[in-house]
Amino acid sequence: MVGILKVPTLILLALASLTSATLAQSEPARYHLNAGLDVSYIDASGHPSWLEGSAGKLRYDGDNDGLLVSRGYVEYGYRLADTLTMNVNTEMYLEDFSPTLDLTEAYVEWRPIPRSANRYQLKVGAFYPRISLENSDHGWSSPYTLSSSAINTWVGEELRAYGAELAVSRRPAALGGAHKFSLHASMFYNNDTAGGLIAWKGWSLHDRQSRLGDEVPLPPIPLIQPGMWFDAQDPFITPILEIDDTYGYYIGAEWSINKRFLLRATHYDNRTDPLGYEAGQFAWETAFDQLGVKATLPGDIGLIAQWMDGYTVWGRLTDGIHAVDVGFESQFVLLTRSFDRHRIAARYDHFEISEQDQIPLDENSENGHAWTVSYRYAISEKLTLAAEWLEITSNRPAWAYFELAEKKTEQQLQLTLRMLFSRH
Amino acid sequence: MECAVGHGWLALPRNTLMNGWDLMNYWAMRKQPVYQVGQLTAAFMMTLIAPVFAATLEISIVDANNEPIPNVAVYVTQAGATIADAPGLTVMDQRDTRFEPHILVIQKGTAVEFPNSDVIAHHVYSFSKPNDFVLPLYKGNPHEPVLFEHEGIVTLGCNIHDHMLGYIVIVDTDIFGLTDEAGTLSVVVDGSKGAATVNIWNPRIRDKELTQVVAATSKSVAFSLKKKLLPAHDPDTEAMLWSEY
Numbered sequence: 233m234v235g236i237l238k239v240p241t242l243i244l245l246a247l248a249s250l251t252s253a254t255l256a257q258s259e260p261a262r263y264h265l266n267a268g269l270d271v272s273y274i275d276a277s278g279h280p281s282w283l284e285g286s287a288g289k290l291r292y293d294g295d296n297d298g299l300l301v302s303r304g305y306v307e308y309g310y311r312l313a314d315t316l317t318m319n320v321n322t323e324m325y326l327e328d329f330s331p332t333l334d335l336t337e338a339y340v341e342w343r344p345i346p347r348s349a350n351r352y353q354l355k356v357g358a359f360y361p362r363i364s365l366e367n368s369d370h371g372w373s374s375p376y377t378l379s380s381s382a383i384n385t386w387v388g389e390e391l392r393a394y395g396a397e398l399a400v401s402r403r404p405a406a407l408g409g410a411h412k413f414s415l416h417a418s419m420f421y422n423n424d425t426a427g428g429l430i431a432w433k434g435w436s437l438h439d440r441q442s443r444l445g446d447e448v449p450l451p452p453i454p455l456i457q458p459g460m461w462f463d464a465q466d467p468f469i470t471p472i473l474e475i476d477d478t479y480g481y482y483i484g485a486e487w488s489i490n491k492r493f494l495l496r497a498t499h500y501d502n503r504t505d506p507l508g509y510e511a512g513q514f515a516w517e518t519a520f521d522q523l524g525v526k527a528t529l530p531g532d533i534g535l536i537a538q539w540m541d542g543y544t545v546w547g548r549l550t551d552g553i554h555a556v557d558v559g560f561e562s563q564f565v566l567l568t569r570s571f572d573r574h575r576i577a578a579r580y581d582h583f584e585i586s587e588q589d590q591i592p593l594d595e596n597s598e599n600g601h602a603w604t605v606s607y608r609y610a611i612s613e614k615l616t617l618a619a620e621w622l623e624i625t626s627n628r629p630a631w632a633y634f635e636l637a638e639k640k641t642e643q644q645l646q647l648t649l650r651m652l653f654s655r656h
Numbered sequence: 657m658e659c660a661v662g663h664g665w666l667a668l669p670r671n672t673l674m675n676g677w678d679l680m681n682y683w684a685m686r687k688q689p690v691y692q693v694g695q696l697t698a699a700f701m702m703t704l705i706a707p708v709f710a711a712t713l714e715i716s717i718v719d720a721n722n723e724p725i726p727n728v729a730v731y732v733t734q735a736g737a738t739i740a741d742a743p744g745l746t747v748m749d750q751r752d753t754r755f756e757p758h759i760l761v762i763q764k765g766t767a768v769e770f771p772n773s774d775v776i777a778h779h780v781y782s783f784s785k786p787n788d789f790v791l792p793l794y795k796g797n798p799h800e801p802v803l804f805e806h807e808g809i810v811t812l813g814c815n816i817h818d819h820m821l822g823y824i825v826i827v828d829t830d831i832f833g834l835t836d837e838a839g840t841l842s843v844v845v846d847g848s849k850g851a852a853t854v855n856i857w858n859p860r861i862r863d864k865e866l867t868q869v870v871a872a873t874s875k876s877v878a879f880s881l882k883k884k885l886l887p888a889h890d891p892d893t894e895a896m897l898w899s900e901y
Contacts, residue, residue: 259795260777260793260794260795261777311793314779314792314793314815315779315815343815343816345779345781345783345790345815346781346783346813346815347783347788348783349783349811351818401818403821405811405859406862407886408859408860408862408885408886408887408888408889409811409821409859409886409889410886410887410888410889410890411887412818489887490819490887490889490890491819491890492890
């Protein structure tokens, strides 16, 4: 594990241990640091995992059964000024894929004091687009389940914005203060390969996020094998990469009522030239719409649902047809309830990919669904025990290319002890 | 018959909404009485030289469904009545990432302290001109009290915790308070002076007619609101984790 700790993680840990704890009780903390380690027992069955260079949808397959360190993370925030904070998040995994650093996000956030009923927020750096309603815990993990939904697993695999996001929100006084409306817009670079994994690997459910610079394995699809048409593509994809020097954007709107209801709509377009290519990586033009709702239902039951619908295209046009042209769609509904230190959650995911192109040997369609049930128990502030059962049933004709059954139910049991270390 | 000192004296516990424990802590913290001695003496002197006809006026407020509305700011102005000096200080606390009380009614010229009783820092501000102010990020009670010299509604926020919302209602009278759970409030007016103008305010109220004028000798005044109330500001939910932004 120590071998995969990279420079930023070590610096952050060093900073945390060196920063003196001599701040007066009344003085606001200058920084916060949350570090965590997940030790898991895995029992999985399914196709060999895509993270092992095959095409299965789970993070683990039978080869990983047993005890392992599934995740380490460090989340560090430093207050540069009262309204200006710097945030650096790192993730560590045994499947390392050699990112230069372990960073998942690094950005500065400015929240000026409102001078009117409008509140402005500006983020600059590398950060997650504002899409997930699920990953609100430390290190972009979910407080409800161990794995993320199909939608947010994909967000973690391929989406990251290198740029700026401006958000403006307002609580109209005429609505009594409970309602809040926000608009946000972002211009970003470095997301030109987003879409490759959804097309060639399909939807997945797991808890691994791509780090900036990760080279994530692609399934060994025929099109990119040596001697085939697109063998210039590396056998891996660098999800967070700029190829055509054109910015992408996302815009979104939110409406919330207290902390009980939130509705968010987003449109994302990486505006990538699908003919782009650079050093082993082809560019993917990817755009989607997404709608999310988060609400507290009667009986204190929490609900999160998201829907995403988009397309990704790649490669040269032949008679108006791209080499790869797929539509992707997914929805999930998650219900959760906490009982003191216990929390239960159940999620249903549905996902689909539709093939629009006619290129032989590159069938990318799929459809499937997944059930996730999870239980977690907060032993103490520093220790959480979590158990999750995940079952994905899918039909993906491309699995035949790898001599895998086209229809498969993949299952994964994960028991995790999460150790949290916090300093302020 | 009560005497005029009742106005100022009764006003304190009512408008600060502190419970006994808070009040003791608060006094211990300040190491000084909330009232200036001179003020009390002056008020006491007034009772000797100018006895007035104190009359109790009960204000009751119900919504469109005839349900009582608690926590409504009520303030009464009276033509020709003498307004006592504003009490020196009162408190708007921050506890469990909430402003306590949610609504504070004060007399113009009152200073308000904003102690932070949470372990995390807050960054309190208001953009409500001309009573706008900012208290830089803090824990404990390091800032000087804020003196409010203009009438009006002050909307409070925390720049770190966007869901924190509180109000200070600054009034130019010493007759004010908040309705209780039964939607009622009793105030003392000067029965020997002119008509009493009763004003009410709460962020949930959508009605426009929020003022009634009654004779100084009236025993009660009732507000029956026509429009449905807006949802209450209620940041509490255990069901899910919500990010601040």
